Amino acid sequence: MQSQASHVYASSEDATAAIARDSAYAELAATTQQPLQRVVYVVSQFPSWSETFIVREIATLIEVGVDVRILSLKRSGETMVQADAATLLDRVRQPLGPLPTLWNSLRVLFTHPVRIGGAVATVVADTWRTPAILAKSLATLVRSLSQIPWLQAFDPQFIHAHWSTYPTTAAWALARAMRRPFGFTCHAHDVFRNHHLLPRKIADAALAVTISRHNVGWLDRNISALAPRKLKVVHCGVDLRQISARTREPSGNRILGVGRLSPEKGFHTLIEALAILRDAGTPFLCTLVGEGPARQELRRLIDRHELRRYVELAGAQPQEYVRAALEQSTVFALPCQIAANGSRDGIPVALMEAMAAGCPVVSCPVSGVPELIGNEVHGLLAAERNAVSLAQALQRLLDDAPLRKRLAIAARQRIELEFDARKEALKLHDLMTRAVNHAA
Template identity: 55%
Template sequence: MSTPRLQRAVYVVSLFPCWSETFIVREINALIENGVDVRIVSLKRPSEALVQADAATLMDRVRHPRSLARALAGLAAASFRRPAAVLGSLGAILADTWRTPAVCVKSLAAWLRGLEHVRWLREFDPQIIHAHWATYPSTAAWTLGRVLDRPFGFTCHAHDIFVERQLIARKIEDAALAVTISRFNVGWLSARETPLAGSKLKIVHCGVDMAVNHWNADGRTPHSILTVGRLDPIKGFATLIRALGLLRRRGLDFRCRLLGSGPLDAELRRLAREQDVDDRIEFAGAQPQDVVRRWMGEAGLFVLPSEVAEDGNRDGIPVALMEAMATGCPVISTRVSGIPELVEHDATGLLVDERQPEALADAMQRLLEDAELRRRVSHGARGKIEREFDARKEGLRLQQYMEAALDG
């Protein structure tokens, strides 16, 4: 393999390891496989009991916050070398966030935690500093790019666009590489934040590892429904439970397994009892990635009825949908955000409108009862993932954009 032009990169993330952000791990691994030495700055200390196996292998590349004294020492060193960059970034953050004190404090913490790492970053000498999420991680990466005089890039996804828009127009303008995960996001940001978004934003999908998401169109458990996601309003699990109640009243046999944890756990369990489906739903909690893949390989149907929350938050393109499609599990989702760019109705899955339990129940019944439809959409879905959502291909695409940014 020839030596890549991009040899050293730094990723800035909120928390590493983070069990729900497996797509970042896959992206980093793809770059490492392509010969790039990637180091990771985590703005928070490790806090999660569940650590995915592929994230564990990267831990020797991660720098976490250590102490306030070290952070202040990093600030002092950065201020001595690049006072204008430090003060300029501080002023821009304060000007953008002072009206929302909580966001202001968190942004300043991210700014300081990023500067904590200036000394070893100078020694590592990254060619690009890239962040995932357009909120606190990209604030830290943007600051480090200015202080170290290195190209800055970031990838924006969902809540960091639809709910928390922190300096996002400025970040798009200043970024050597601005990335997002869907055409929907490009249009949204172009209309609401800056016209530059249309010309600067590159689309790189959060892909799946085709080598571990094994195809299995046959031998699936009949009438089994699987769903995966944080128990959060944007996932639409309340709509799913109401739709399952309709299926039960129609006399359909099914079992549903719900993987995930979150703030709606008690509320969803109570709704399951009200809909008389608590004996048909297994609340399985958060699970390791190998368990998720195994259950995706067994399920007869995968359902994720995403919806727009009251505060405007919503999914981007859920990775769990991609993983299910890669395994050959027929999927149903909603016409929200970038999901129709992945799930094409009647071709790679079924789509319904959000918050419509009856339409969702109809779609589930249709797939559960129509073997030919399941076969057709599952084959279409696998082809879609292979063409557009393969993590290795998307990692190479990102690397090429990074190298073009270095040339620029």
């Protein structure tokens, strides 16, 4: 990319010569930079059915030559492993047993008493008012520090965590103990609700990342004045090599929703909107893919509105099922909302996948969703928690084929420009490389 300096020339300077000079400087800088070769990712558990975006990010880093290892703080209880995640299982370091965990942690404490003692004191000072978070944070320190012998053998240049809660607590502590730079990516609940130690993490991180401009503004107003300067926006994208835009319109009125069955997804509002469509005489079939704590409540709501003939709760399904469902669906609906406890989505990957597949989308202007969907441009945005508004948006799309086509084309272009997982992962690769070289 042409450097910013090349835009400011003396009037007599030849532009071609200036660009050539800038390119030479860029090549010289590249040759003197330390390449990014070894990175450790810290996650709550691996594999995780809903965190396909982490898998795509890691896969891209591996493609460009980075040796990535994954530290899982908990053993995964997932009964289904996505195919992409299965290819990374040999790179995962699972928690040790109780005795090795205790022994290794004590060895690390005696080897680095000041660094580890300082980390423990910082955690206690920040979380003592919430005993449950304090206990989990201390357990996270023990689990992560017990892995230091393995980490020293791997010798990571950079430690990166997804979610700014316990995974970043682990990455922060490991970075202190090993004198390595660390970074983290924060998303949604870890921004709006569970932000223990977050001001300290933002201050200490060599690289702080979030997934939307909305998050940067919220963190600036509520958590840390450093947010605008330190936080970089790297979107969680989709792999466009695996999702092709469909070439034909599906038959019938099929509505699809994909996501965790939890309040912030707004599926309760969707059920209410579907009842309105049914009462208006609109034929449709709706499939909701996902699992979560709201499943039984959604089932009761479906029964209350006598919608069993119209709505299927399909449970958790592999990526192949979701992609086939997108091919067959007329509309994709994910009416995001702010839950009663303040939880909300960042920018849902499920929306990106639907847009990439050419399935017209309906959502709500919550959190970072307007950064993904321009209303009437890339999809339709209904009023939050408003079943009538949502039903009207669904009805418009079901009735208007030209509108569906126009929105679908623009949505695919939107994903290609700003939410391509590979491009976003390469952006992160560049940021990590800069962080490593700045710390050297």
